[in-house]
Amino acid sequence: MAAFSAKSRAFVKQLVQLSLIDGRVSSEQVAGVLAYLEKNPPARLQAVLLAYHKAIAAELAKSEARVEHAGPVAPEALSAIAAALGKRYGRAVTTTAKPNPALLAGIRVRIADDVYESSVAGQLQALASAS
Amino acid sequence: MSTVLAQIEQQIAKLSSAAVRKNTGVITTVADGVAKVSGLSEVMYNEMVAFPGGVIGIALNLAEDEVGCVVLGDVSQLKQGDEVQTTGKLLSVPVGKGLLGRAVDALGNAIDGKGPIASTEAYPVEKIAPGIMARKSVSQPLFTGIQAIDSMIPIGRGQRELIIGDRGTGKTTIAIDTIINQANINRVGLASGDPKFRPVYSIYVAIGQKNSNIVRTIAALEAAGALEFTVIVAAPAADNAANQYLAPFSGAAIGEWFMENGMDALIVYDDLSKHAVAYRQISLILKRPSGREAYPGDVFYLHSRLLERAARLDGKGSLTALPIIETLAGDVSAYIPTNVISITDGQIFLETDLFNQGIRPAVSVGLSVSRVGSAAQIKVTKQVGGKLKGELAQFRELAAFAQFGSDLDAKTKAQLDRGSRIVELFKQPAFSPISIELQAVTIFALQKGYYDGIDLKKVTATAASIREFFKARHDALLTEIRTKAALDKDLEAKIVAALDAWKSTNA
DSSP: HHHHHHHHHHHHHHHHHHHETTTTTHHHHHHHHHHHHHHOTTTTTHHHHHHHHHHHHHHTTEEEEEEEEESSSOOHHHHHHHHHHHHHHOOOEEEEEEEOGGGGGGEEEEETTTEEEEHHHHHHHHHHHHO | HHHHHHHHHHHHHHHOOOEEEEEEEEEEEEEETTEEEEEEEOOOEEEEEEEEGEEEEEEEEEEEEESSEEEEEEGGGGGGTTTEEEEEEEEEEEESSGTTTTOOOOOOBOOOOOOOOOOOOOSSOOOOOOOOTTBBOOOOOOOOSSSHHHSSSBTTTBBBEEEEETTTSSHHHHHHHHHHHHHHHHHHHHHHOOOOOOEEEEEEEEEEEOHHHHHHHHHHHHHHGGGGEEEEEETTTSSSSHHHHHHHHHHHHHHHHHHHTTTTEEEEETTHHHHHHHEEEEEEEHTTTTTTOOBTTTTTHHHHHTTTHHHHHHHHOOOEEEEEEETTTTTTTTTTHHHHHHHHHEEEOOOOHHTTTTTTTOBBTOEEESSSGGOOOHHHHHHHHHHHHHHHHHHHHHHHHHHHOOOOOOOOHHHHHHHHHHHHOOOOOOOOOOOHHHHHHHHHHHHHHTTTOGGGGGGHHHHHHHHHHHHHHHHHHHHHHHHOOOOOHHHHHHHHHHHHHHHHHHO
16 A cells, blocks of 8 residues: 555644644534545545544544553542643543553553553562663 | 651652653554654654663654654564653663773673673763864874884874775774774883873774674784773674664764763774665665665764764863775775765775785775874874885886886886885784884884895895894883884984894894
């Protein structure tokens, strides 16, 4: 398969911009973009859609924090994490809890490319790599 | 009591709950020592990244939606989907005197089985070369121990002198001879207790060479007692391209430590042709646009930024670089040779024809030049060997014409005879550098006609005999030549007397 051209990349970037309202992905806008693409299919529609999907997923990941935890996490703690991250990144952040016993104790928060490690497993790994 | 304990517990709780922030990405492809990573949105150019299993890499290509990282380690451990983390650090290697006598890889890890490296400091592998104000012009000599070079193409401390030639012409031998000569000078200088004496430490960087060749080089240095003043940085042919690309920069970092700490160092890059090939491989995998001979556009900058790190610093030490370039069929006008020729302060050109004629080292005097070294040449060498380069050039011209006929006048015949004697005199076996004072005596004997009338084939042996005679019987005179570093009438008379004594014993 030929490489995705710079023109197509710019087109996808434009579509992503159109899908945002106040820096957040809007489902109505996404529906509008998809309807437009169906009506006016560009060359290599599948590749464009795949790239669009990847970009929207990355945008969504910026506002969705996945909280991995070993042991129970209080809903208040999740709201506190969402508030702290929202303050840090300057946008509304939602949290999704996911149990992960491999952490042994503590939590690990993943938002976009950033990982906040506060688990025993993470600290043990840091110790192992430091030695 | 319980309040105190509660306070401590609170403090511990604060510490244990502190979250560590990491910027991460995911491997999308791994091929030929290069991993493409999506994510790593905060990675910096040339930053070290951590792959799973303790493997590290360097971020070399920062694209809009992807980061290209060269992997410095076992690529076979990595797979698609593995998490990659930024480290916030630049790649560094251990530096210091603890590396002397050791062989390390491109990352500064010991590979000689002599245990861990005793080093407390680390220097970044990539560093901007010293600027104009920090530098001082080259004015101190660095003796190679090779007569043809020290007398006609002198090298100074802080100079970059290229050694260029086809394969099998003795390029590495010249570099090794120079390292051995530094060790010999260091031993004499340190034993003399002279507080002004500045030893030269050597770094030999082997890039893309066979492991057997590297072992042979180490053995040669060890046999000559030079290993204790030398650091070997090895990125053999079996290493991945990333390590071969990094090795010279690691060597430069090790050399810079000596320079920054008021010491003198010599670094040999053996060779930069293979280094350019390794960089081309990485660049092609990273899909960087390729130019002439498929090298990337920044291959000149690759070598210029490396060689610019060799300098003589004001109030500090120096780093002298001897890069090596291998040519194909003597073609010095190829891309990489012309690049490095233009970067360096001169070149020593080795010719296959001369090598095959038995003229070793096969230095082509006509094509070799040292742009700054003559300022560093000591007076005694200038006095005895100042005219040699011109005489030899004249000889080559006359020898070419003499092939057409035997009817030559007496003057031409004398010039040809003298030229042949100079050529014979400069023949020197491998791994036996000659001290500068013995070189002065050998060439002085030529100027005074002590080789005249001797069978041409015996000139080399005669010169060796003179040197042995001086070493055995006139050690004090040799020390005087070394310390005075210039010939006066008194010293000249003493040398003539000694040469006469040699002549009478060898008559």
